[in-house]
Amino acid sequence: MSGIAPREPRVKNRLVVAHKPSDQVVALLTFGAVALCFPAFFGGDSYTMSIATEAVIYALITVTLNLLIGFGGQISLGQAGLVAVGGYAGALIGAHLGGFPFPLEVLAAGLATAVVGFFLGLPTGRLRGHYLAIATLGFGLIVPQVATNWSSLTGARDGLIVNAPQIGSITFGGPVSLYYATLAVAAVAVAALLAILQSSSGRAFAAVRDSEHAAAAMGVNVWRTKVTLFTTSAFFAGVAGDLFVHLEGIVSPDSFPFSLSLFFLAAVVVGGLASIWGSIAGGILLTIVGAKTSGSGGLEPVIIGGTVVLLLLLSPGGLAELPRRLLSGIRGLSLRELSLGRRRISFRGSIRKVRNRA
Amino acid sequence: MHAFGQYVIGGLPFGGIYALAALGLVLIFKTTGVVNFAFGAMATASTLILWSVLQHGGLPFAVAWIVAMAAAMGIGALCEMTLLRRVERSPVLIQIVLTLGLLLVIEGVAGTIWGYAPKAVPRVLTGSPLSVARLLITPNDLFIVGLTVALGLALFAILERTRAGLAMRAIAADRGVAKLMGVRTRRYVTAAWAIGVAISGVAAILVAPTVGLDPSMMDEIGVFAFAAAILGGFGSLAGAVIGGFVIGIGSNLIAAYISTNLQLTLIFAFIIALLYVRPQGLFGVEAVSRQ
Numbered sequence: 330m331s332g333i334a335p336r337e338p339r340v341k342n343r344l345v346v347a348h349k350p351s352d353q354v355v356a357l358l359t360f361g362a363v364a365l366c367f368p369a370f371f372g373g374d375s376y377t378m379s380i381a382t383e384a385v386i387y388a389l390i391t392v393t394l395n396l397l398i399g400f401g402g403q404i405s406l407g408q409a410g411l412v413a414v415g416g417y418a419g420a421l422i423g424a425h426l427g428g429f430p431f432p433l434e435v436l437a438a439g440l441a442t443a444v445v446g447f448f449l450g451l452p453t454g455r456l457r458g459h460y461l462a463i464a465t466l467g468f469g470l471i472v473p474q475v476a477t478n479w480s481s482l483t484g485a486r487d488g489l490i491v492n493a494p495q496i497g498s499i500t501f502g503g504p505v506s507l508y509y510a511t512l513a514v515a516a517v518a519v520a521a522l523l524a525i526l527q528s529s530s531g532r533a534f535a536a537v538r539d540s541e542h543a544a545a546a547m548g549v550n551v552w553r554t555k556v557t558l559f560t561t562s563a564f565f566a567g568v569a570g571d572l573f574v575h576l577e578g579i580v581s582p583d584s585f586p587f588s589l590s591l592f593f594l595a596a597v598v599v600g601g602l603a604s605i606w607g608s609i610a611g612g613i614l615l616t617i618v619g620a621k622t623s624g625s626g627g628l629e630p631v632i633i634g635g636t637v638v639l640l641l642l643l644s645p646g647g648l649a650e651l652p653r654r655l656l657s658g659i660r661g662l663s664l665r666e667l668s669l670g671r672r673r674i675s676f677r678g679s680i681r682k683v684r685n686r687a
Numbered sequence: 688m689h690a691f692g693q694y695v696i697g698g699l700p701f702g703g704i705y706a707l708a709a710l711g712l713v714l715i716f717k718t719t720g721v722v723n724f725a726f727g728a729m730a731t732a733s734t735l736i737l738w739s740v741l742q743h744g745g746l747p748f749a750v751a752w753i754v755a756m757a758a759a760m761g762i763g764a765l766c767e768m769t770l771l772r773r774v775e776r777s778p779v780l781i782q783i784v785l786t787l788g789l790l791l792v793i794e795g796v797a798g799t800i801w802g803y804a805p806k807a808v809p810r811v812l813t814g815s816p817l818s819v820a821r822l823l824i825t826p827n828d829l830f831i832v833g834l835t836v837a838l839g840l841a842l843f844a845i846l847e848r849t850r851a852g853l854a855m856r857a858i859a860a861d862r863g864v865a866k867l868m869g870v871r872t873r874r875y876v877t878a879a880w881a882i883g884v885a886i887s888g889v890a891a892i893l894v895a896p897t898v899g900l901d902p903s904m905m906d907e908i909g910v911f912a913f914a915a916a917i918l919g920g921f922g923s924l925a926g927a928v929i930g931g932f933v934i935g936i937g938s939n940l941i942a943a944y945i946s947t948n949l950q951l952t953l954i955f956a957f958i959i960a961l962l963y964v965r966p967q968g969l970f971g972v973e974a975v976s977r978q
Contacts, residue, residue, distance in 0.1 A: 398780065402780075404779075404780055404783060406783075406787075451963075452959055452962060452963045455962070455963060456962055458779040458783075459716075459722040459779065459783065459921070460917065460921075460962060462722070462724075462783050463722075463913045463914075463917060464955075464958070464959050464962060466910065466913070467910065467913075467914070467951075467955035467958065467959065468955070468959075470910060470951055470955070471951065471952045471955055471956070474948060474949065474951055474952045475952055477948055478946065478948050478949055478952075587906065588791075591787055591790075591791060594784060594787060595787075595788070595791070598784055598788075626795075626798050626799060626802070626803065627794070627795035627796060627797070627798030627799035627800075627902075628795065628799070629795070630791040630792065630794055630795030630798070631791070631792050631795035631796055631799070632795075633788075633791055634787075634788040634789065634790065634791025634792035634793075634794075634795060635788070635791075635792050636788075637784060637785075637787070637788035637791070638770065638785060638788040638789060638792065641774065641781055641784060641785050641788065642770070642773055642774075642785075
């Protein structure tokens with residue numbers, strides 16, 4: 330069987346893509362320049378700006394989900410549930426504490442969601458694979474249902490009105506100022522995530538992902554690492570949730586369907602596992618796909634689902650692998666590559682390489 | 688006490704539907720180790736085909752049912768042969784995401800073809816409720832329960848008493864060894880997918896008259912079926928059937944005594960708590976690590 334086949338170069342087999350530092354600088358400059366200049370070209374169009382803001386938020390959520398899946402090896406089908414918790418937390422703070430400064434509100438929403446993420450992470454020490462997928466799927470469905478029933482707090486189906494973010498007397502009411510406020514928070518969040526991934530926690534996440542037994546043997550507390558992972562991911566998902574409800578102007582249970590969780594999962598796959606920049610690109614790309622196909626019924630799920638299926642079969646590294654594939658020339662698209670059936674996708678990497686990842 | 692009994696009876700038909708859906712899931716999982724997250728969409732697609740046959744063909748219900756079953760088997764076999772086969776040795780994560788991608792594609796295609804407006808599918812049996820010891824049950828509900836138990840037993844008999852079943856169990860135990868022993872593993876894996884999806888299709892056809900047929904009809908049913916499968920240990924046919932009925936009756940009791948909107952929440956809270964205490968489910972034998 331496959332044991333006899335010659336070892337293929339690692340780069341092709343890897344699901345996890347390692348970026349060189351120079352790639353990172355290019356990615357940072359590209360995303361940064363496009364994001365900062367975007368309103369200069371489209372600032373007059375409030376619809377375009379709201380899509381752009383949504384793209385920033387979805388990119389951040391995709392990154393938080395990729396932290397779980399790509400960097401931590403823990404699947405979640407309920408990320409929209411965490412986003413919802415953050416959204417409600419932010420909305421409630423805004424509703425009950427008028428004039429609460431926006432940065433603190435974002436932090437508080439993140440912290441509230443982190444608490445939920447901590448409890449969601451507790452059973453993960455014993456759950457993996459399909460069980461974890463189904464448990465998180467259940468979580469994602471429970472949050473809107475609880476929000477529907479807890480009407481005294483959440484306003485049930487009517488939801489809560491969310492005011493524009495403000496710091497002191499400055500209000501980020503217009504589409505462009507809201508975009509920049511969102512972008513600033515998202516940028517800080519991504520920077521913080523990158524820092525976490527470079528730290529010992531980030532290496533512990535990868536170690537647990539690659540082999541729980543090996544990680545334990547190296548002195549990593551597997552369970553604590555997983556709980557930390559879920560808590561961290563939840564914190565940033567909560568931050569994104571607060572940004573999300575400010576964009577929507579309202580938070581209601583219907584804003585967080587299961588399909589939203591699937592959307593983020595698809596964005597992670599499209600962007601490539603364990604690639605922050607890939608996730609940002611994947612989140613933005615799928616937001617554009619969603620905006621272009623909205624109102625066309627079945628087209629959006631077909632495009633998104635079809636892309637996911639094809640990418641998984643043809644380029645498991647997602648978009649993040651694309652530049653490398655293009656650079657490596659025709660070989661990257663050879664017929665041999667396409668026959669995935671005989672090929673093992675490896676989900677392993679070495680701890681040493683984590684430093685270059687992200 | 689009489690009311691309680693009636694609530695239990697009232698939970699039986701949905702219990703049967705969850706049990707059937709879970710049976711399809713468990714059969715595929717047992718033989719291939721893949722949890723088919725797209726099963727709801729596949730089952731709904733075959734029910735939509737049944738609806739089309741009824742609408743345009745003017746054919747009897749039984750014929751439409753057979754066409755739908757054939758379609759379900761075709762969908763299952765096709766997906767296995769073209770897609771799932773390619774990831775059979777991939778990480779669980781890839782398999783899960785692939786079936787979720789399929790879920791989106793099938794639901795989207797179904798929505799494009801049939802639209803999102805709910806459609807009416809007739810019940811199998813009509814007629815006024817029967818009364819047994821002052822408890823009422825409609826003939827259709829009785830049929831659902833009977834069909835569930837019959838299909839469960841038939842599947843059990845096939846797996847435990849026939850050569851094909853032996854082959855499937857051998858594949859479940861160790862595919863490589865089964866292959867070396869001369870089992871045509873490909874054929875049986877494809878068959879497991881075909882049969883598994885067809886059984887889920889039965890669940891979809893039975894539930895359609897109650898909930899209204901639309902492309903995302905099985906989304907919520909599917910979640911309860913996952914809960915049933917987990918409760919039953921995810922590898923046990925009997926567990927799936929019992930899990931289905933427990934979930935069906937349990938959610939009816941929650942609706943009756945607590946709230947109609949908290950069924951999913953309470954059941955999943957229970958499932959997560961159960962998994963925490965007993966990761967292998969109620970009827971699972973042991974937690975097997977595939978690592």
